[in-house]
Amino acid sequence: MFEVEQEAIEQSVRRLCAEQGWPAVAQMPWAPIPFGGEWGISTSFLQIAALEARERKAASGEETNVPQRAQERAEQAARFVGLPAAFERVEAVKGYLNLYYSPGEFSQRVVDAVLEAGEAYGWGAPKGKRILVEFSQPNTHKAFHVGHLRNVVLGDAICNILEAAGYEVIRANYINDTGLHVIKWLWNYEKHHRGERPGADRTRWMGDLYAEANQRLEGNAELETEVRALYSRWDQRDPKVMALWEESRQWSLEGFDQIYALLGVRFDHIFYDNEMEKPGQKLVEELIERGIALDERPQGPVIIRLDELLGLKKETYRVLVILRSDGTSLYATKDLPLALKKFEMFNPDRSVYVIDVRQSLYLQQIFKTLAVIGHPDWAERCYHLSYELVNLPGNVTIASREGTVVLLEDLVREAKARAMQIVREKNPSLSEEEMEAVSHAVALGAIKYPMLARDNTKVVTFDWESALDFNGQAAPYIQYSQVRANSILKRMEARLPGPARVSYPLEPTEIQLIDLISRAGAEIQRAAEEFKPLHLTNLAYETARAFNDFYAACPVLKAEEEKRAARLRLVAAARQTIANLLRLLGIRAPEVM
RNA sequence: GCCCCUGUAGCUCAAUGGAUAGAGCACCGGACUUCUAAUCCGAUGGUUGUGGGUUCGAAUCCCGCCAGGGGCGCCA
Numbered sequence: 001m002f003e004v005e006q007e008a009i010e011q012s013v014r015r016l017c018a019e020q021g022w023p024a025v026a027q028m029p030w031a032p033i034p035f036g037g038e039w040g041i042s043t044s045f046l047q048i049a050a051l052e053a054r055e056r057k058a059a060s061g062e063e064t065n066v067p068q069r070a071q072e073r074a075e076q077a078a079r080f081v082g083l084p085a086a087f088e089r090v091e092a093v094k095g096y097l098n099l100y101y102s103p104g105e106f107s108q109r110v111v112d113a114v115l116e117a118g119e120a121y122g123w124g125a126p127k128g129k130r131i132l133v134e135f136s137q138p139n140t141h142k143a144f145h146v147g148h149l150r151n152v153v154l155g156d157a158i159c160n161i162l163e164a165a166g167y168e169v170i171r172a173n174y175i176n177d178t179g180l181h182v183i184k185w186l187w188n189y190e191k192h193h194r195g196e197r198p199g200a201d202r203t204r205w206m207g208d209l210y211a212e213a214n215q216r217l218e219g220n221a222e223l224e225t226e227v228r229a230l231y232s233r234w235d236q237r238d239p240k241v242m243a244l245w246e247e248s249r250q251w252s253l254e255g256f257d258q259i260y261a262l263l264g265v266r267f268d269h270i271f272y273d274n275e276m277e278k279p280g281q282k283l284v285e286e287l288i289e290r291g292i293a294l295d296e297r298p299q300g301p302v303i304i305r306l307d308e309l310l311g312l313k314k315e316t317y318r319v320l321v322i323l324r325s326d327g328t329s330l331y332a333t334k335d336l337p338l339a340l341k342k343f344e345m346f347n348p349d350r351s352v353y354v355i356d357v358r359q360s361l362y363l364q365q366i367f368k369t370l371a372v373i374g375h376p377d378w379a380e381r382c383y384h385l386s387y388e389l390v391n392l393p394g395n396v397t398i399a400s401r402e403g404t405v406v407l408l409e410d411l412v413r414e415a416k417a418r419a420m421q422i423v424r425e426k427n428p429s430l431s432e433e434e435m436e437a438v439s440h441a442v443a444l445g446a447i448k449y450p451m452l453a454r455d456n457t458k459v460v461t462f463d464w465e466s467a468l469d470f471n472g473q474a475a476p477y478i479q480y481s482q483v484r485a486n487s488i489l490k491r492m493e494a495r496l497p498g499p500a501r502v503s504y505p506l507e508p509t510e511i512q513l514i515d516l517i518s519r520a521g522a523e524i525q526r527a528a529e530e531f532k533p534l535h536l537t538n539l540a541y542e543t544a545r546a547f548n549d550f551y552a553a554c555p556v557l558k559a560e561e562e563k564r565a566a567r568l569r570l571v572a573a574a575r576q577t578i579a580n581l582l583r584l585l586g587i588r589a590p591e592v593m
Numbered sequence: 594g595c596c597c598c599u600g601u602a603g604c605u606c607a608a609u610g611g612a613u614a615g616a617g618c619a620c621c622g623g624a625c626u627u628c629u630a631a632u633c634c635g636a637u638g639g640u641u642g643u644g645g646g647u648u649c650g651a652a653u654c655c656c657g658c659c660a661g662g663g664g665c666g667c668c669a
Contacts, residue, residue, distance in 0.1 A: 029611080031609075042612090044611060046650070050648080050649050064649090066649035066650085067649060067650085070649075094611095095649085096611085179668095300667075301667040302667085303666060314595090315596080318596095318665065319665095319666050328667090357598070358663060358669095359664090359669090360596095361664055388663090395661080395662070426629075426630095442631085455606090457598060457599070459598095459662075461605075463605095466605070466618080471632095472616085472617040473606080473618085474617080476631055483629075484628080485628095487628065488628045490628095491628060534607085538616095542616090551628080571628090592629085593631070
């Protein structure tokens with residue numbers, strides 16, 4: 001937030017380096033001063049000293065004590081820089097140059113900036129770049145469980161974050177509405193459920209029938225041939241089969257709409273698997289003609305020998321199978337035309353795939369194939385946003401066949417019931433409607449937060465106990481801090497006081513809170529660059545904690561006039577910042593709890 | 594066999610190559626006639642899997658080993 005000051009100081013230090021003939025570093029390392037209750041920026045001279053030591057050794061063979069030299073340089077820099085405007089104190093410690101902000105001036109600037117920007121506080125300027133993000137990718141005719149949830153929650157948050165960072169974002173879904181799993185479902189329906197219709201909970205019913213199909217088919221070769229026969233009827237577009245496929249497919253799609261509405265997720269464009277089948281098969285033929293793909297039919301499938309085409313001696317991309325030996329399509333058959341279509345339709349600067357880590361090699365193969373078939377520029381723009389799975393305690397995989405699925409609907413219902421019970425207890429004066437809204441916000445926050453608050457490369461372990469624990473490091477804690485802020489603001493007699501110079505000495509908890517608030521913009525940029533919502537769950541939690549500390553330590557409404565005005569503005573800024581961060585994470589910020 | 598990821602407090606997880614490795618949960622002890630106690634304060638808890646290396650400086654980078662997970666020609 002104080003890039004201007006930092007830049008000025010950096011220029012000053014660089015001038016000093018040039019004058020003194022010290023080695024220059026490409027990137028000057030700036031960081032917040034890492035001590036609690038301190039507010040300012042810090043840069044290290046250890047790198048410069050190390051470079052100097054190396055030059056000296058090369059020239060004269062003399063050894064240099066690096067930390068000592070860094071301290072000397074930091075001291076010289078401190079003297080040279082003096083006391084820049086709006087800073088309170090400058091010091092050289094252990095090879096670091098520390099510059100402490102004047103709390104009054106800077107805190108006012110932070111708070112004013114937040115209140116002026118409001119819902120857009122922390123948002124970056126438009127970058128003029130477009131990013132297409134494909135996420136969710138559900139299978140019709142199957143259940144929707146907590147394993148699928150991570151993808152949706154992560155994809156949605158990433159889209160929000162990229163948008164806030166200044167990108168134009170296209171949210172894309174790719175629904176898998178064809179394949180063996182669909183045929184199995186149709187077979188089971190025709191044979192045992194003909195004429196039945198789904199209830200209110202569509203996805204569950206679809207999933208149940210699919211699970212039942214698998215059970216009936218398990219190890220039964222006779223029935224398997226029935227399924228194969230049905231598959232070929234579907235393949236030949238038998239009108240009766242197609243009609244049922246279309247109708248049942250629609251049931252699933254309605255179920256997905258319910259789920260996305262429940263989660264508060266939307267898409268700009270939905271691609272369907274079945275639309276890619278023909279273009280895919282056409283593309284395969286074309287690639288065979290061009291000699292890129294190798295047609296081993298009927299003995300083998302159609303393949304692309306990537307390592308060979310790329311002239312790689314070491315086994316890297318291996319072989320990609322793009323069409324079955326019987327001519328039916330695979331994922332790859334359809335993913336290739338889809339990849340092309342995305343660029344043709346939207347021409348994105350980046351094409352992001354939010355897909356779990358198991359598909360890493362596969363996606364690298366798809367991207368490389370794009371390059372090999374004549375679109376190296378597009379291949380460059382593709383990015384696999386990989387994330388780990390959601391497991392159950394004891395590293396148990398969630399699988400319908402194992403009977404270990406936790407359905408999203410069940411999870412949400414349990415969490416809402418638990419939240420409702422707490423709201424009723426904590427805040428009995430609320431209307432039933434308000435309680436309902438609050439428990440919805442709390443339950444969904446509690447469910448989403450753990451999916452975002454760990455690194456993408458880490459497995460999320462789902463267990464009921466911690467999913468329903470709303471205390472501590474969890475979304476409800478963050479939501480609650482913001483509710484407390486709201487509660488103070490509601491008690492103001494008049495409107496929020498206008499900007500005013502802060503001249504009273506700030507409490508450490510105030511400084512800590514303002515410091516964290518001021519980091520939102522930079523953290524949003526970092527989260528976008530690294531595709532890591534984790535940075536924002538961290539910041540949101542820390543800001544909430546800082547607010548709770550402040551709340552405990554500093555009276556607001558009862559403070560004397562100047563403090564009261566400044567603190568009211570700080571409370572409003574904190575509430576706004578926390579709410580903004582929650583919004584990016586796809587978590588609602590209720591007014592009361 | 595090859596490739597990828599992970600290993601940090603009893604548990605779940607943080608930590609731009611940087612100063613003193615931090616939170617929550619659990620456990621123990623405190624704080625509500627005061628802006629919502631879904632909160633706060635305090636105590637306990639660490640050889641960052643292990644052995645080397647690079648570096649002024651390593652949880653972080655490199656190499657070896659150990660442990661767990663995942664992926665590798667017609668599953669999605």
